[in-house]
Amino acid sequence: MQLKAPEKHGFDAGRLNRVDAFVKERYLDSGRLPHAQILICRDNEIVHFSSQGAAREGADKPIDEGSMFRIASMTKPVTSVAFMMLVEEGRVAVDTPVHEILPQFKDVGVYESGGAGAPFATRPLDEPMRMLDLLRHTAGLTYGFQYRSNIDAAYRACASNAGPVENWYGEADINAFIADLARLPLEFAPGAAWNYSVATDVLGAVIERVSGMTLDRFFEEKIFTPLKMHDTGFMVPAQKADRLTDCYVWGGPAAGRVMYDRGESSMWFQKPRLLSGGGGLVSTALDYHRFCLMLANGGELDGVRLLGRKTVDLMTMNHLPGRSDLSTLSRSLFSETQNGGVGFGLGFAVTQDVARTMIPGSAGEFYWGGMFSTSFFIDPVEKLHLVFMTQLSPSLLYPIRRELKTLIYSALT
Secondary structure, three states, X not given: OOOOOHHHHOEOHHHHOHHXXXXXXXXXXXXXXXXXXXXEXXXXXXXEEEEEEEOOOOOXXXXXXXXXXXOHHHHHHHHHHHHHHHHHOOOOOOOOEHHHOOHXXXXXXXXXEEEOOEEEEEEOOOOOXXXXXXXXXXXXXXXXXXXXXXXXXXXXXXXXXXXXXXXXXXXXXXXXXXXXXXXXXXXXXXXXXXXXXXXXXXXXXXXXXXXOOOHHXXXXXXXXXXXXXXXXXXXXXXXXXXXXXXXXXXXXXXXXXXXXXXXXXXXXXXXXXXXXXXXXOEEOHHXXXXXXXXXXXXXXXXXXXXXXXXXXXXXXXXXXXXXXXXXXXXXXXXXXXXXXXXXXXXXXXXEOOHHHHOOOOOOOOEEEEOOOOOEEEEEOOOOEEEEEXXXXXXXXXXXXHHHHHHHHHHOEO
């Protein structure tokens, strides 16, 4: 990796250096975060790369450019790109009804009543669930961890998966996962609202059915190998096991950070039975940087084109009904974004109204993050992107994403 001088790419170097000092004082010295890695790129050049904190508990080894992180929902943009590659091949379309590929969803209904031991009552759909709804999270699906309805309670109690529907290491493969979902009602009619959900996992099943390839093989052959993302996948191979960082969850004010998955004995050392297109990948900052570069360059990197420029343009437009934003359409108790001034494209949140976000940025910026507090954003106007890595859930516990953006934009000249 070669760092370029930030002042040659429109940054005040002194102001940019405040980013690391802020993160150290606010989050690392206080023990709020275990570690932090920050990659800032402008004009296709890395102008800042820093690593702070230990990779594993009780060890002296700090994180470095080879450290591997569980990127959770930063998997979703990868799955969305994979689907749009199939769209460009003419094998499926954005408006294709989901049941044409996954017939289990043909007779799914919208929740009317029931749950908590009572049978569900549903009403039929006026319009089918479409691939568009999966891409933009308007399908009527949910997550078991939302804890807001009888539907997400049913996700948590799903029998054939020996636990939550989204249990990657349970008994269910992708076919059983889809069958489980299709037996449950939708929370709302497709297109009527926005709810963060397993929709991108369903999209992963669509990719497998349309391509005839398993999701891990499609990702490896069609995305990771062409982009030289050699450290990204659904599991960590034995020869790279020493590079995986520890991962934590917040245990409350008394407990603080609590170990969730130790790097030395991680569940990511085994291949999951259910390959999650919504959250299963492990990656590095440098690998995800290459994925961001591809998107920032209109679908191409180093002479390899994954998507056409106009397809990337389409993906990064706001596709919410009526061009509304998440503050008016979201029913979700949890997502990876604040809602004001933010729309949703085909796999990403998209900034529509910078003033309403109350954070520096540009209209047309697109981004997402993961439940372990990893995040990225791409600003096509400023030709700027960030990749941030750490490992603490939940991701919105601290306002670090907002703070990083503010510090980075304040360093532009």
